Amino acid sequence: MSESLPLRLVLASASPARRKSLQAAGIEPDVLVSGVDESLVVTDRAEDLCLELARLKAQAVLTRLSPVDAGVDQRTLVIGCDSVLAFDGEILGKPADPADATRRWLRMRGRSGVLHSGHCLIDMVAGRRAEAVASTTVHFADISDDEIAAYVATGEPLAVAGAFTIDGLGGPFVERIEGDPGTVVGLSMPLLRRLLAELDLRITDLWTKVAPGGQSVEPLGNVRS
Secondary structure, eight states, X not given: OGGGSOEEEEEOOOOHHHHHHHXXXXXXXXXXXXXXXXXXXXXXXXXXXXXXXXXXXXXXXXXXXXXXXXXXXXXXXXXXXXEEEEETTEEEOSOSSHHHHHHHHHHHTTOEEEEEEEEEEEETTTTEEXXXXXXXXXXXXXXXXXXXXXXXXXXXXXGSGGGOOSSSTTGGGEEEEESOHHHHHTOOHXXXXXXXXXXXXXXXXXXXXXXXXXXXXXXXXXXXX
């Protein structure tokens, strides 16, 4: 019976970028911030760290949802994500302060690192879970001291893993990437599709913003002529 229920996706993250990624793919998630203390998890492997944090975030939100939230007329899924940058043998999350962000960029410019994003998807009704890590190599531009100072002053690097973005002000400072751009943004849509398949679901079942004929009900992203 639950297999035929409409799907609802709860995003266990306050990240605007993750929400926008889902919306651009025709999925309108509910958002419930996990409140997980990321400092509680300590490990030497970036892949293990981001996956464990993704798992904890999804589980924390799951425990706050009641059976009524799961619904008798819908099937609730919870997705937890976490990202870290592996660089020069270190695991880098969000910078502690502007000075930390500046030091990182002085080291990273002209070099490369690997951005790992852990994903944990839980089906509340079926009681099943699928999880995996997506990894993408990021090549940073050899930017100047003035560019670093200007970028750090915007505050953007302080709010993101690795102190950079590719979908915001930091985009011009990334020369290229090797892998899925969504991984760097924080949520890989191809990986989400595969995780859904592990739970015997289709990503098309989550579409809420796609009208007949493939037209977006609400235009998202860039408008092309």
